[in-house]
Amino acid sequence: MARFTQTETRRQHHPQQPASSSLVFIGPGAPLTHQPLLLLPHQHQYPQITLPKPMNGSEPIPIHPESGNMKDQDAIKLFIGQIPRNLEEKDLKPLFEQFGKIHELTVLKDRYTGMHKGCAFLTYCARESAIKAQNALHEQKTLPGMTRPIQVKPADSESRGGKDRKLFVGMLNKQQTEEDVYRLFEPYGVIEECTVLRGPDGNSKGCAFVKFSTHTEAQSAIGTLHGSQTMPGASSSLVVKFADTDKERTIRRMQQMVGQFGIFNPAIALPFSTYSSYAHALMQQQAAIMAATHGGYLTPSVAFPATQIHQMGALNINSLPPTPMTPVSGLSSPPASITTSAVPSIVTPIVNGFTGIPHQPNGHPAVETVYTNGLPPYSTQSPTAADTLQQAFTGVQQYTAIYPATTLTPIGQTLPQPPQVIQQQQREGPEGCNLFIYHLPQEFGDNELMQMFLPFGTVISSKVFMDRATNQSKCFGFVSFDNPASAQAAIQAMNGFQIGMKRLKVQLKRPKDASRPY
DNA sequence: TTCTATT
Numbered sequence: 001m002a003r004f005t006q007t008e009t010r011r012q013h014h015p016q017q018p019a020s021s022s023l024v025f026i027g028p029g030a031p032l033t034h035q036p037l038l039l040l041p042h043q044h045q046y047p048q049i050t051l052p053k054p055m056n057g058s059e060p061i062p063i064h065p066e067s068g069n070m071k072d073q074d075a076i077k078l079f080i081g082q083i084p085r086n087l088e089e090k091d092l093k094p095l096f097e098q099f100g101k102i103h104e105l106t107v108l109k110d111r112y113t114g115m116h117k118g119c120a121f122l123t124y125c126a127r128e129s130a131i132k133a134q135n136a137l138h139e140q141k142t143l144p145g146m147t148r149p150i151q152v153k154p155a156d157s158e159s160r161g162g163k164d165r166k167l168f169v170g171m172l173n174k175q176q177t178e179e180d181v182y183r184l185f186e187p188y189g190v191i192e193e194c195t196v197l198r199g200p201d202g203n204s205k206g207c208a209f210v211k212f213s214t215h216t217e218a219q220s221a222i223g224t225l226h227g228s229q230t231m232p233g234a235s236s237s238l239v240v241k242f243a244d245t246d247k248e249r250t251i252r253r254m255q256q257m258v259g260q261f262g263i264f265n266p267a268i269a270l271p272f273s274t275y276s277s278y279a280h281a282l283m284q285q286q287a288a289i290m291a292a293t294h295g296g297y298l299t300p301s302v303a304f305p306a307t308q309i310h311q312m313g314a315l316n317i318n319s320l321p322p323t324p325m326t327p328v329s330g331l332s333s334p335p336a337s338i339t340t341s342a343v344p345s346i347v348t349p350i351v352n353g354f355t356g357i358p359h360q361p362n363g364h365p366a367v368e369t370v371y372t373n374g375l376p377p378y379s380t381q382s383p384t385a386a387d388t389l390q391q392a393f394t395g396v397q398q399y400t401a402i403y404p405a406t407t408l409t410p411i412g413q414t415l416p417q418p419p420q421v422i423q424q425q426q427r428e429g430p431e432g433c434n435l436f437i438y439h440l441p442q443e444f445g446d447n448e449l450m451q452m453f454l455p456f457g458t459v460i461s462s463k464v465f466m467d468r469a470t471n472q473s474k475c476f477g478f479v480s481f482d483n484p485a486s487a488q489a490a491i492q493a494m495n496g497f498q499i500g501m502k503r504l505k506v507q508l509k510r511p512k513d514a515s516r517p518y
Numbered sequence: 519t520t521c522t523a524t525t
Contacts, residue, residue: 117524117525234519
């Protein structure tokens with residue numbers, strides 16, 4: 001059995017501190033499961049963990065720092081993962097208290113929905129308690145209802161970056177194990193984590209994550225290994241690059257969704273150039289956002305909370321039913337298997353909770369009516385592709401749509417002050433911020449329109465014009481941003497963007513007084 | 519060929 005001893009993860013605050021425990025590589029011979037292979041500290045014996053019993057309907061009791069509850073200067077903040085979503089702070093407390101006095105324990109909640117994220121941060125008063133807890137708990141026990149073992153490890157915030165030393169390894173062959181990957185990367189530095197990505201069946205997806213202890217090590221692995229060889233059975237040479245950040249993953253998912261739009265009419269492929277231009281604009285936009293945000297996190301108005309992104313990613317848009325306009329063969333479109341059941345139930349009441357805003361008497365309901373309702377006007381018809389698409393987008397809707405419905409949301413008191421989306425009754429952006437979009441797919445409603453433009457900035461309003469008689473989309477609409485740069489980015493990326501057989505026309509909305517001399 | 523989550 002192979003055993004590789006490694007030094008402990010370096011801590012940001014004490015880079016010089018000698019390793020206080022060693023990490024052991026669990027290699028082949030050890031029963032490898034589909035779990036990521038981690039470099040686990042030696043196990044110590046601790047009392048059998050008694051799982052806390054969730055208490056129904058009780059309020060969370062956050063444990064906050066207080067006097068007499070001082071923490072070590074070098075205390076380690078731990079990230080706790082794989083927590084059942086029905087466990088709150090007070091439920092978790094007993095589990096962790098056995099390793100020492102807790103300084104702070106916070107279950108992470110979605111900022112907007114208050115939804116339990118299934119993870120928490122934990123800081124003990126004593127550094128040593130954290131180490132004990134990690135050794136005793138990490139990957140050692142699976143909490144009720146969870147399919148993976150609990151995670152107890154230093155929070156990302158405890159190590160600088162974290163991402164700048166984590167590599168994505170692609171184009172592995174599916175037979176390669178964690179150990180194979182480990183061996184491959186071992187020469188370049190200290191490997192803290194090595195995970196082969198696997199599907200539910202445990203089969204390798206042909207890629208892996210390798211985390212080095214330093215950026216430099218990671219960089220050197222890239223320099224030497226990337227493209228250096230082609231694994232047997234792989235379609236191209238080995239890919240070694242820094243892993244995506246969450247933001248990049250978000251962008252990737254959006255790109256994938258965009259790609260899926262082409263499925264509305266499989267006969268026409270999305271031209272790569274257009275796709276690429278959208279992707280590129282997304283990247284630029286995201287980069288701009290990141291640069292403008294000191295914390296490095298996306299502005300709430302633009303960011304998709306990770307949990308919701310996850311929801312999007314979990315939905316199979318490929319299962320879209322044929323649209324009424326463009327029936328497709330069974331070839332590329334399996335029967336609609338997506339149902340509302342695939343969407344967290346919280347979504348529906350929120351999205352449906354909108355009340356109509358009365359149309360203006362000027363005969364222009366569109367731009368005047370912001371988020372009149374969260375549903376496309378055709379939603380009462382039999383299921384359409386857009387219905388399903390809407391479900392796919394529900395996570396985003398839940399986020400974006402929630403603001404106008406503040407008084408209707410069941411979790412209203414957990415909502416923070418709504419960000420700029422809530423310029424409440426503002427319907428049209430400043431000049432240069434309002435776009436006219438033509439050649440929309442018939443199935444697109446306000447929401448789909450909004451989703452398509454959200455990546456470029458804060459969408460103040462989105463409206464697809466409907467034919468009053470037929471209740472069908474007139475295939476054009478308006479989108480308003482809160483700033484001209486977003487509008488320009490959207491034009492750059494989306495004008496000429498092909499969806500099905502059509503190409504979008506995206507241009508600035510003509511100002512009302514455009515033709516009027518001043 | 520990008521993971522279960524990181525205030």
